[in-house]
Amino acid sequence: MRKEAVRYLRCPHCSGAMAMTDGTLRCPLGHSFDVAKQGYVNLLPAAARFSADTAAMVAARADFLAAGHYAPIAEALATLARATAPAPTGGDPGCVVDIGGGTGYHHARVMAEFPGHEGILLDISKFAARRAARAHPRISAVVADAWDGLPIADGAASVVLNVFAPRNPAELRRILRPEGVLLVVTPRPDHLRELVEALGLLRVDEQKDERLADRFSAYFTEVARERSRNTMALDHKAVPRLVGMGPNAWHQHGERLEERIASLPEPCEVTVSITLTAYRPLV
Numbered sequence: 001m002r003k004e005a006v007r008y009l010r011c012p013h014c015s016g017a018m019a020m021t022d023g024t025l026r027c028p029l030g031h032s033f034d035v036a037k038q039g040y041v042n043l044l045p046a047a048a049r050f051s052a053d054t055a056a057m058v059a060a061r062a063d064f065l066a067a068g069h070y071a072p073i074a075e076a077l078a079t080l081a082r083a084t085a086p087a088p089t090g091g092d093p094g095c096v097v098d099i100g101g102g103t104g105y106h107h108a109r110v111m112a113e114f115p116g117h118e119g120i121l122l123d124i125s126k127f128a129a130r131r132a133a134r135a136h137p138r139i140s141a142v143v144a145d146a147w148d149g150l151p152i153a154d155g156a157a158s159v160v161l162n163v164f165a166p167r168n169p170a171e172l173r174r175i176l177r178p179e180g181v182l183l184v185v186t187p188r189p190d191h192l193r194e195l196v197e198a199l200g201l202l203r204v205d206e207q208k209d210e211r212l213a214d215r216f217s218a219y220f221t222e223v224a225r226e227r228s229r230n231t232m233a234l235d236h237k238a239v240p241r242l243v244g245m246g247p248n249a250w251h252q253h254g255e256r257l258e259e260r261i262a263s264l265p266e267p268c269e270v271t272v273s274i275t276l277t278a279y280r281p282l283v
């Protein structure tokens with residue numbers, strides 16, 4: 001947890017401003033939160049209501065991403081963030097927030113474009129937060145629930161990222177400054193098509209883009225939309241990581257999955273198909 005990032009945080013109980021002394025964050029009402037020895041801080045007001053990603057899921061994600069299979073997504077995000085972020089005015093530049101940021105892979109790439117900004121990554125999994133705390137020198141990692149009130153001040157963020165993760169549009173709007181930008185990556189129906197068919201993975205909802213647009217229209221206006229489709233060549237080690245790092249981890253079972261993977265060609269060509277959308281807050 002960087003001391004420069006503390007001004008953007010708010011107490012999850014009372015929304016008070018926070019101060020950090022001796023590795024503890026405190027609000028004026030005395031609610032206090034210790035920074036873990038791994039560098040992240042847990043600002044969940046109560047035990048998580050949702051199943052957080054497990055240590056195994058987070059390790060699978062870290063290994064999969066380290067191989068560079070999703071590097072084109074991180075590049076596209078970084079390029080669009082640089083093109084759409086508010087121009088510096090000389091005052092507080094605002095922070096770059098990643099909601100459900102996982103291991104910090106995409107966030108770290110985007111932070112490279114914003115050398116004067118603090119990054120704050122929120123994730124409900126402490127295993128993800130531990131990794132994210134090490135992902136980039138200017139990323140501060142916080143355990144928080146994206147469905148709940150976010151422990152971030154009104155208008156604190158100049159850029160908000162949301163990549164394959166849950167989102168609550170009212171809260172995203174609240175934390176974004178009026179001239180800020182929200183970048184959202186969602187899978188398209190043909191994302192990972194070959195594995196969905198061969199391994200019986202969960203399917204992406206055909207109406208996902210439309211439903212997202214509906215939920216966002218009260219808070220945001222869309223300013224850019226990019227669709228990208230490419231293929232990645234996966235070996236038999238990468239496939240179980242990809243399956244194990246997402247929601248399929250809760251539904252797939254060991255031996256049967258191993259058998260099915262063994263019968264895939266190697267390398268296996270798999271489609272990556274996503275929508276990247278940029279939104280400005282409605283004022």
Ligand SMILES: C[S@@+](CC[C@H](N)C(=O)[O-])C[C@H]1O[C@@H](n2cnc3c(N)ncnc32)[C@H](O)[C@@H]1O
Nearest residue numbers: 053100101102123124125128145146163164165
């Ligand atoms: C599919 S992963 C994407 C991670 C990261 N954005 C990336 O693309 O590498 C979804 C992430 O959302 C987190 N998550 C799930 N439910 C959440 C919630 N209610 N609040 C915050 N994070 C959540 C998970 O722990 C996981 O790290």
Ligand SMILES: [Zn+2]
Nearest residue numbers: 011014027031
């Ligand atoms: Zn408080």
